[in-house]
Amino acid sequence: MKKEDILKKAQQEKTDEREEEINTKAFRIGWMGVSVVMLLLIFLRATFNETATDLVVVLLAQSAAVSFYQYFEIRDKKLYLISGIMASIGVILGFASLLSSYGVY
Structure with missing residues (x-):
């Protein structure tokens, strides 16, 4: 294939690799920011003797989703x-703890 043909084919594609890379990096930075804020909230709740189980469940759910997605894309690892x-087990145990603290069971 000639350089011109490759260039034309790349220009006809709807997806832009640079834009996809920026979006991926933006989501990664966003989740890092959310994680830092949630860890700060967990620390503050621990300081005032409040439970932070709900925040931990959210972090574990995000971690489980990322891990399963990575596994489905890279089956070798x-x-x-x-x-x-493990993160899913943590989510289940966290929900059980929350339900128990609310007197559901």
Whole structure:
């Protein structure tokens, strides 16, 4: 294939790799910001002897989603599957703790 043909084909594509990379990096930075704020809130709640189980459940749910997505995209690395399963167990235990503290069971 000639350089001109490759250039024309790339220009006809609807997706822009640079834009996709920027979006990916923006989401990553956004989640890092959210995680830092949630960790700060967890610290503040611990300082005032309040439970932070709900915030931990949210962080674990995000971690599980990321791990499972990485595993489904990169099947060779079983570490992603293991971390996804562990985070899911943490989410279930966190929900059980929350329900117990609310007197549901």
